[in-house]
Amino acid sequence: MRPGFGSAGTRYKASDVGIKMKRVLRTIDKRLSAWLDRETLEDRNAREDAWDFKQTNDLELLDADPFHAEALEAQELLTADPQAAFRLLLGMAEGGSAWCMNCVAGCYSRGRGVVRNDDKALEWRQRSFEAGSTRGLLNYGHSLLRRGNLEDAVRVYRAGAEQDWAPALLWLANTRARQSGNRKTFREVRPLLERAVEKGSPGARATLARHMALGRFGVREIPSGFRLMWAHIERSRAEWRDERRELG
Numbered sequence: 001m002r003p004g005f006g007s008a009g010t011r012y013k014a015s016d017v018g019i020k021m022k023r024v025l026r027t028i029d030k031r032l033s034a035w036l037d038r039e040t041l042e043d044r045n046a047r048e049d050a051w052d053f054k055q056t057n058d059l060e061l062l063d064a065d066p067f068h069a070e071a072l073e074a075q076e077l078l079t080a081d082p083q084a085a086f087r088l089l090l091g092m093a094e095g096g097s098a099w100c101m102n103c104v105a106g107c108y109s110r111g112r113g114v115v116r117n118d119d120k121a122l123e124w125r126q127r128s129f130e131a132g133s134t135r136g137l138l139n140y141g142h143s144l145l146r147r148g149n150l151e152d153a154v155r156v157y158r159a160g161a162e163q164d165w166a167p168a169l170l171w172l173a174n175t176r177a178r179q180s181g182n183r184k185t186f187r188e189v190r191p192l193l194e195r196a197v198e199k200g201s202p203g204a205r206a207t208l209a210r211h212m213a214l215g216r217f218g219v220r221e222i223p224s225g226f227r228l229m230w231a232h233i234e235r236s237r238a239e240w241r242d243e244r245r246e247l248g
Contacts (some may be wrong), residue, residue: 011243032125038073041222044206044236045115046208047199047202047236048203048237049203051200051201051202051203052138052166052167052201052203053135053138053167053172055134055165055167056133056134056135056167057134057164058099058102058133058139061098061099061132061133062099065097065098065099065100067092067095067097067099067100070088070092070138071089071097071099071103073088074088074089074092074103075103077111078107078113081125082107082112083113083114084113085109085113085202086114087113088148089103089104089107090104093127095126096131097134098128098131098132098133098136099130101124101125101131101136101224102125102128102133102135102136102139105120105121105122105124105125105126105136105139106121108120108121108124109121117213118143121143122140122143122144125140125143126140128140129156129159131187134160134165134167134168137156137157137159137160137168138160138167138168140156140182141156141157141168141171141175142171144156144205145171145175148177150179151179153171153175154172154175154176154179154240156169157172157175157206158172160172161192164195164199166199166200166204167196167201168197169192169193169195169196169199169201169216170192170193170196170201170203170204170207172192173189173192173193173196173207174207176188176189177189177211181216184215186211186217190210190217191210193207193208193211194208202232202235202236202239205228205232205235206229206232208228209225209226209228209229209231209232210225210229211225212224212225212228213225213226213228213229217235
């Protein structure tokens with residue numbers, strides 16, 4: 001970057017420009033965060049997560065599960081007798097049911113029908129992921145992410161991204177950005193987000209716009225980032241109004 005002139009006409013170095021730009025970007029980040037917090041749909045993050053989980057292969061796994069009927073009965077039993085339900089689900093999970101593996105992981109995570117055990121929850125999420133569950137993929141990757149195990153989380157999300165699965169594309173991009181914020185990493189992150197946006201991911205829309213608005217793909221992208229963010233907010237509001245109408 002070339003040296004320039006300050007407001008009083010004094011000359012400053014390229015390094016000074018970089019410092020000033022970082023301050024500007026921090027200000028943009030704060031204002032953008034405040035802007036996002038004023039979205040009409042207050043639980044925006046939860047809604048984006050819900051979209052991710054709607055893309056999982058739960059129904060396909062359940063339809064193909066040899067324990068299909070028994071698994072549904074055990075799930076219904078969770079409310080009336082969680083301990084008995086957990087024992088049934090655990091038996092089917094140990095018998096190879098990927099769908100029940102997710103249920104067992106959820107029980108350990110919430111302490112439902114069994115003493116809460118986060119390590120056991122992680123173990124069953126890993127097993128469900130390895131058994132082909134995309135819900136297991138997300139839950140296992142998210143658990144690793146919360147534990148700060150970014151390297152293994154990247155490995156898990158990459159397995160889904162290689163199948164062109166939108167939630168995995170988004171979370172691989174998010175995790176790589178957390179690993180390293182340099183330009184090389186963001187050159188890798190951008191096509192992942194753009195592909196997830198093409199496949200309809202609202203979380204990817206918001207994330208891509210945010211990175212653009214913060215200048216992480218170059219300062220020339222900042223105006224486009226704000227335009228994209230506004231379009232995302234307007235689309236989110238329209239989707240929220242549609243959902244409200246459907247609910248009556």
